[in-house]
Amino acid sequence: MQHRTDREVPTANLTADGLQRRFAVLLERFTRRELQILLDALERSDADPGQELHRGGDPIDTLYLIWEGRLALAMPVGNEIIALGTLGPGEFIGTAAVIDPGPAMVTLTVIEPSILLRLDRAGLQALRKAQPRVGGQLLRALSLDLAERLRLYEEGMAERTQPADVGEFIRLCRPLLGIKDISP
């Protein structure tokens, strides 16, 4: 996996306030000071269209906050690759990976020039050790997101036995992967 990282790029827009505005739901409980600490822990990564951040099955441990751009998600299922949708500014992916590293469930591909804010497992652990409150707040925020995803999935499954076709599989899978738009 190649990342074009550049910590020296001016971060005029990457402010604590900007971070909270961009990721309003995830970071709504953070104070300005906590946001600054979190921002300092994140690594900026600029990515170009066509770049694969990882493939389904790859070992991964990184949370991506999408500051700008768009990523496409696809899942290998049986002999098929199912396109599940896209994520854009203000959305994030890799919650499970950063909390409990393991094989990627999806292939993640950049489809628009993107600015991503990365936090890998080591970074999370360092944050939790150096700033327990901020690390705890982040884990709580990510846990809330996970809880919401589980509820959306169960609501989607409530009347079903199993996905009847590709469209239904995609609709059911989207909340599990943090794709908020679950419309067809």
Added chain:
Amino acid sequence: MNAALEFADFLQSVPAFAEFTPAELAVLDRAMAVDHYPDDHQFISEETRGTAIFLIVEGKVIATHRRAKLRGVDVIEYLGPGDLFGLVALIDHRREWATYRAMGPVVAASLPYNVFDLLFTANAPIAYHFQGLIAAQLVHDLRACTQTLAKAFAQRIPD
């Protein structure tokens, strides 16, 4: 198991609690109530708002969700010693996400929601460690759902 005497030892043996200090484990030992439950005991119902999270010490627990019309109750996952449940409602303060029932006799420790919230609000390091456990268990639940869904769908695709 002599619950009162051995729960602290159990906590020390669970890998998920490895990052807890002995002092924090002692706090958990005091805060959590260990009880024995009979076969088929319902710990949590998805119809209600629970009051505590549970840590399985011995035995097996089945997590199910009611599918309203089509096939009755659906198994989400099976949980065993060291697994936590009752976490979704703890986090989002809504009704429970699933129903949890004992499969045979179970020993489990419970921690009331309000005690956890108090620890978190009080900026207690133990609460942040516990938050890590909760997040990891939610990831486990999420992966179980994703794998179940993908497997069900894959079975419908002809080779």
